[in-house]
Amino acid sequence: MIEHLMFIDGKDVPAESGAFLTISNPATARPIATVPDGVRVDVDKAVAAARMAFVSGPWPRMSRTDRARVLLKAADALEAASESLFTLETQNNGRPITETRAQLSRVPEWFRYNAALLAAQRDAVLPSDGPYLTYQKRAPLGVCGIITPFNHPALILARSLSAALATGNTVVVKPSELTPLTTLAIARIVTEAGVPEGVINVVTGGREAGIGLSEHADVAKVTLTGGTEAGRSAAVATASRFARITAELGGKTPVIVFGDYDPVAAAEGAAFAAFVASGQSCVAGARFLVQRERYAEFVEALVARANAIKIGDPAKPETQIGPMISDAQRRKVLDYISIGEEEGARLAAGGNVPELPDDLRDGYFVQPTVFADATNSMRVAQEEIFGPVAVVVPFDTEAEAIEMANDNRFGLGAAVWTHDLARGHRVAAAIESGMVWVNDHHRLEPSLPWGGIKESGAGKDAGTESFDDFTWIKTIIVRIADSDVDWYGSDTPGRLN
Structure with missing residues (x-):
């Protein structure tokens, strides 16, 4: 058990109340750390430190070259x-070490990418009639709040933090109360690399701290990754003061498999979509829409792959799937499995708690689960389960597949598996989602904008879109004529808008 403190103004700080939360390893249910249980008063303290660093500190005033150099360091x-x-991260959220190694090894890329955008940034010169030079300048917003989830805490933090810092903002981070440990570590590492004290602040705690950050009058932008209802509340809070928000929320990603693609290869490739992070991902491929002519073969192959996935200690390199984040999440997933059976879907694989060694018996594991012979209207095909549960639905025509894919309140991601190049482009264009992969799933780069539509959120993380959205634009109009302006004394007044 390690006692951690919040990170505010470059210092380790307890919660004002002195209260702590216990952090457990979900693979064993054993406590591994404590963190302060911060509330609004702690958020106020962190925002005040970030505001002071923005108003009078060196970070927003550094040259772009110097700020980029710090980010590279x-x-x-x-x-x-x-x-x-x-x-x-593996100890904290239970993802297999092979997954966390593959994901967190990319964290530095986001800092390098945004440092490069900063170094290469150009201000626009705009066309203007008459004797005027018109140009734009970008300026940082101020204090930005970043609220991160339990499933990808380090990567999602890096995605927003690197862009916010590159553009000269200061930051208050509120990580999930279940997985704050890598966030605290990253904040200290980046500060020690040369980011001034007060620029990065971390408040640990639960719902009250997150609401306090979203509602704070001095927070100019909130970036939130989480559930749809949390995003809706944050959107209302920011809208009331005209602050900005980027919200990446829930999903029920359709994976369309056409008959021209080898069903065994598609099942083996797309199984990653369903079961990576134990299905605890907003873009998890939870809804497989498979053309009827190859449907039976696909189901057989997906069931075989699901049954072969190695469940176990996430710290061991041979483990392929770890636990749910908590007992509450496991109960939710098991409840949905019962709902699927009651709705008439066929439980083709998994559906229960696996048999594991004694040291993992108290962990929050669920078997990789496959429902076959489902319909698109079933709750298990429409609602976000956030667990290792794949639902397979047959379709006949391309038009039917598109209609079924779009028949959902979410629109974060989608995938299309086909060897027909024209069809791949055509279907990708017709699907209502922020991202579509063809013959793959969940691939991302720092340069690729990430975000959805409908109830999957608003705005984009990553790419130039995210970088630019951490700034505001000022347009400057300079009269360059060699004569003075005399509107009321002129016989030929100029043009008004």
């Missing part, structure tokens, strides 16, 4: 600490 420091971060 931070990327190197994160890379050097990567092994300890892999281990810490």
Whole structure:
């Protein structure tokens, strides 16, 4: 058990109340750490530190070259600490070490990418009639709040934090109360790399701290990754003061498999979509829409793959799937499995708690589960389960597949498996989602905008879109004529808008 403190103004700080939360390893249910249970008063303290660093500190006033240099140094420091971060994240959220190593090894890329955008940034010169030079300048927003989830805490933090810092903002982070450990570690690493004290602040705690950050009058932008209802509340709070929000929320990703694609290869490739992170991902491929002519073969292959996935200790390199984040999440997933059976879907694989060694018996594991012979209207095909549950639905025509894919309140991601190039482009264009993969799933780069439509959120993380959205634009109009302006004394007044 390690006692951690919040990170505010470059210092380790307890909660004002002195209260702590216990952090457990979901693979064993054993406590591994405590963190302060911060509430609104702690958020106020962190925002005040970030505001002071923005108003009078050096960070927003640094030259772009100097700020980019610090971010590159931070990327190197994160890379050097990567092994300890892999281990810490696996202990904290239960993802297999192979997954955390693959994901967290990319964290430095986001800092390098946004440092490069900063170094290459150009201000626009705009066309203007008459004797005027018109140009734009970008300025940082101020204090930005970043609210991160339990499933990808380090990567999602890096995605927003690197862009916010590159553009000269200061930050208050509220990580999930279940997985704050890598966030605290990253904040300290980046600060030690040269980001001034007060620029990055971390408040640990639960719902009250998150609401306090979303509603705070001095927070100019909120970036939130989480559930749809949390995003809706944050959107209302920010709209009331005209602050910005980027919200990446829930999903029920359709994976369309056409008959021209080898069903065994499609099942083996797309199984990653359903079961990576134990299905605890907003873009999890939870809804497989498979053309009827190859449907039976696909189901057989997906069931075989699901049954072969190695469940176990996430710290071991041979483990392929770990636990749910909590007992509450496991109960939710098991409840949905019961709902699927009651609705008439055929339980083709999994559906229960696996038999495991004694040291893992108290962990929050669920078998990789496959429902076959489902319909698109079933709750298990429409609602976000956030667990290792794949639902397979047959279709006949391309038009039917598109209609079924779009018949959902979410619109985060989608995938299309086909060897017909024209069909791949055509269907990808017709699907209502922020991202579509063809013959793959969940691939991302720092340059690729990430975000959805409908109830999957608003705005984009990553890419130039995210970088730009951490700034506001000022348009400057300079009269360059060699004569003075005399509107009322002129016989030929100029043009008004």
